[in-house]
Amino acid sequence: MRLSPMFESIPELSNRIYSESNIVQKQFVTFPGGQLFLRGSGSPSKMRGKSIRYLFLDEVDAYPATTEGDPLQLFTARTTTYGDRAKIYLSSTPTDEETSKIWSSYMSADQHELFVKFPCCQTYQRLHFDQLLSADKSESREVVYQCSACGEEHPETVKHELFQSIEYRPWIEDEEQRRSILESIRGDKIDDDDPAEPSYEETFNPSWVDVATPTNGQHLGYRIPGMYAPYGWLSWKTLKNEHSEAVKTNDSTKLQAFVNTRLALPWADDDNLADINSNELGVFVEQYHQGQVPDNVGLLTAGVDVQKDRLEALIVGWDSTGGGYHIQHRIFSGDTSNRNDGCYKKCLEFLQKPVNNVTISATCWDSNYNTDVVMAVLRPYSNQKIWPVQGSKYAKTSIWPLSGRSKKSKYGGGYYSIGSTQAKLNILNRLSLTPGQPGCLHFPSDIPQLDEYFKQLTAERLKIEYRNGSKKKTLEQTRKRNEIIDLWGYALAARTALENQGLNLEQEVEKRKQNQSLKKPVRVLGRKRPKPTYEW
Numbered sequence: 001m002r003l004s005p006m007f008e009s010i011p012e013l014s015n016r017i018y019s020e021s022n023i024v025q026k027q028f029v030t031f032p033g034g035q036l037f038l039r040g041s042g043s044p045s046k047m048r049g050k051s052i053r054y055l056f057l058d059e060v061d062a063y064p065a066t067t068e069g070d071p072l073q074l075f076t077a078r079t080t081t082y083g084d085r086a087k088i089y090l091s092s093t094p095t096d097e098e099t100s101k102i103w104s105s106y107m108s109a110d111q112h113e114l115f116v117k118f119p120c121c122q123t124y125q126r127l128h129f130d131q132l133l134s135a136d137k138s139e140s141r142e143v144v145y146q147c148s149a150c151g152e153e154h155p156e157t158v159k160h161e162l163f164q165s166i167e168y169r170p171w172i173e174d175e176e177q178r179r180s181i182l183e184s185i186r187g188d189k190i191d192d193d194d195p196a197e198p199s200y201e202e203t204f205n206p207s208w209v210d211v212a213t214p215t216n217g218q219h220l221g222y223r224i225p226g227m228y229a230p231y232g233w234l235s236w237k238t239l240k241n242e243h244s245e246a247v248k249t250n251d252s253t254k255l256q257a258f259v260n261t262r263l264a265l266p267w268a269d270d271d272n273l274a275d276i277n278s279n280e281l282g283v284f285v286e287q288y289h290q291g292q293v294p295d296n297v298g299l300l301t302a303g304v305d306v307q308k309d310r311l312e313a314l315i316v317g318w319d320s321t322g323g324g325y326h327i328q329h330r331i332f333s334g335d336t337s338n339r340n341d342g343c344y345k346k347c348l349e350f351l352q353k354p355v356n357n358v359t360i361s362a363t364c365w366d367s368n369y370n371t372d373v374v375m376a377v378l379r380p381y382s383n384q385k386i387w388p389v390q391g392s393k394y395a396k397t398s399i400w401p402l403s404g405r406s407k408k409s410k411y412g413g414g415y416y417s418i419g420s421t422q423a424k425l426n427i428l429n430r431l432s433l434t435p436g437q438p439g440c441l442h443f444p445s446d447i448p449q450l451d452e453y454f455k456q457l458t459a460e461r462l463k464i465e466y467r468n469g470s471k472k473k474t475l476e477q478t479r480k481r482n483e484i485i486d487l488w489g490y491a492l493a494a495r496t497a498l499e500n501q502g503l504n505l506e507q508e509v510e511k512r513k514q515n516q517s518l519k520k521p522v523r524v525l526g527r528k529r530p531k532p533t534y535e536w
Contacts, residue, residue, distance in 0.1 A: 003029070007029075016031050017031055027039065037052075039075075041059075041060075041062070041064065041071045042063075042064055042071070044071045044074035044075055045066075045068060047078050050078055051078060051079075051080075051082065052075075052079050052086070053085065054087050054089075055086070055087070055089065056089045057072065057075060057088070057090050058091050059091070060090050060091070060101045060102055061092045061093065061094060061101055061102050063101070065472070072090075072101055090105055093260050093264070094264065094265060094266040094267075095266065095267065096267050096268075096395065096473055097266035097267060097268040098268075098464050098473060099464070099473055106221040108219065109219045109220055109221025110219070110221060111170060111171050111221050111223070112169065112170055112171070112220065112221060112222045112223070113126045113170075113171040113223060114126065114127070114167070114168055114223075116162050116165070116166050117162075118149065118152075118162065120150050120152040120154075121147060121149045121150040121152070123149045124167075125149065126171070127145065127227040128148070129227060129263060131145055132144070132145055132146075132239065133145075133153065142155060142156075143156065143237040143240050144236075145227075156235060156237070157231065159230065159231040166228075168222060224264060225263045225265075226239055226264070227239065234262075242258055242262065248438055249321045249438060249439045250322070250429075250433055250437060250438050250439030250440070251426065251439060252425065252429040252430075253398070253422065253426055276432065276458050277458070278451070278454040278455045278457065279451075281431065281454045281457070281458070284431075284435055284440065284441055284442060284443050285443050285450070286443065286444065288442075288445070289445070290328050290444050290446055291327070291328050292356065292444070293317055293325075293355055294317065294319075294442075295513070295516070296319045296320070297317035297319055297325055297327075297509070297512070298318065298505060298506075298507075298509030299317065299318045299495065299503070299505060299508045300318075300327065300358050300361060301315075301316055301318070301360065301361055301362050301363065301364075301491045301492075301495045301498070302316070302490075302491055302494065303363070303365075303366075303486070303487040303488065303489065303490025304363060304364070304365040304490065305366050306367070306368075306369045306374060307336065307369070307483070308337075309333060309335070309336070310331055310332060310333045310334065310336070310343065311331070311332040311336060311344070312330070312331050313329070313330050313331075313332070313347055314326070314329045314484070314488065314491060315327040315329075315360060315491075316491035316492075316495075318505055319505070319509060320509045322439045323430075323438065323439050323440055323442065324488070325441075325442045326441075326444060327355060328355065329453075329487075330350055332344075332346045332347045332350075336369070336370050336373065336374075337370050339373045339376050344377050348377075348381065351363055352384070358512065361385065361494075362385040362386075362495070362497060362498050363386045363387065363490075364389045364418065364490035365378060365386060365388050365389065366389065366390075366486070367389060367415050368390050368391065371390075374388055375413050375415070382413070385494075387406075387416055387497070388413070388415040388416070389415060389416045389417070389418045389420075389490065389493065390415050390416075390417055390418070391417075391418055391419075391423075391486075392418070392419060392420060392421060393474055394473065395419065395422045395472070395473040395474065398419055398422070398496075399418060399419045399492065399493050400416070400497045400500055402500075416497075419493075420490075421473070421474055421475050423489035423493050424475055424485050424486070424488070425462070426489075426492060427457075427489060428458070428460075428485075431457075453484055456479075456481050456483055456484035456485060457485050458485070459477055459479045459481065459485055460475040460477055460478065460482055460485055461475065463476045
């Protein structure tokens, strides 16, 4: 509990806290004039019978749905007694555009944005990430901010000067709303060709600010992206590097993390997801064969799916950009409810055998079906990074648990709860890329029943569901067979686990290239030894 040390170290606070306060066990603090209650988001029932006037809710996008309903609504209901006198404060990093609670609240507010007065042209502007220029594009060879009005470049060292005149002002992002407000300011209709982007004088005219007032007079919303961090904290150079790294690999999970945590914006999945047609995936087929590891692949991971009568295993190779290569797919028929069935032994032997002298670094093995048998079979192989996993129905913010810890199973041992839906969305997003783009998928030309393979790869579609009053993003099956998309998701989860442990794909590719060069036979040139002659 971080409050206890603060109270103890500040006499002005500790002298005002009554002795009956119990922060650690009972999570409440009593002081002259009121009480402070501390509650977890998963236990709104503990606030029953309490009337709250001042409510502070932190990281609301991470609140789990409960059997009683949405915790945000349940906590807010505790302020009903105080009516308009109640104050409710929400804060959070936004997550997904469709399900984000904080973004929904912000969009229904007056949308305050931070405006900075630029000394070069005396205009107030919001900082945009697109205005950060990298070293190769700026004259000063460093990351600078280019003024939107006059084009002057400002190095990060002058941040303190820029932030001398800074203030929050309401701003409407919606173009139709912006257009109607502009028309009222100009007193004339705007042509369709006009992007409805106001001039600087119109934007910062008091009439503009007066129009963009809260709709209900009570609901205020504020947003602050990472570009506004004080000098010495999060630098503009770090922002550019993180963005470049995410874009280079076309990894939707990395891009989402950047958009959410650095730009303070929600993530929107690619609109092309619904348009993916299995009949059009032949453009990703290349001239290599199953069991062959292309030279630019530096890492192999695998996924195993458990069905009633078979195990299916897929080995995937990964290049330096995060692009995935189908290496080998095998089916092992047998009774998966019997731990002594030969299908388990054959599958484990398959996973432990190197492919083109490249070993499989990690495997995620589905343990949702026949859990007790799978846990018993895999228990001796935990040190070989063959991990039992169970996927979640609803999308998470991370594919692999950030804690890196496994959950205990009642069958003994532990399993990892992974964001399988997030992993599969990542794979489906890659199918909307152009062949050859960094991060795209690659398939060999000799996959048996390739049409069926692609149908299973695209057998799920994005869907928004309501669970206990909260919006949740999930995938629904459009056909019965979907093992291939599951296998790709497991293989990606295994790669993510290794990356969380410090693995770098570029370094792995470079290592393999060095190993290949060392294994090539070297011919030593020199004079041939003369053949011996014999005299009799």
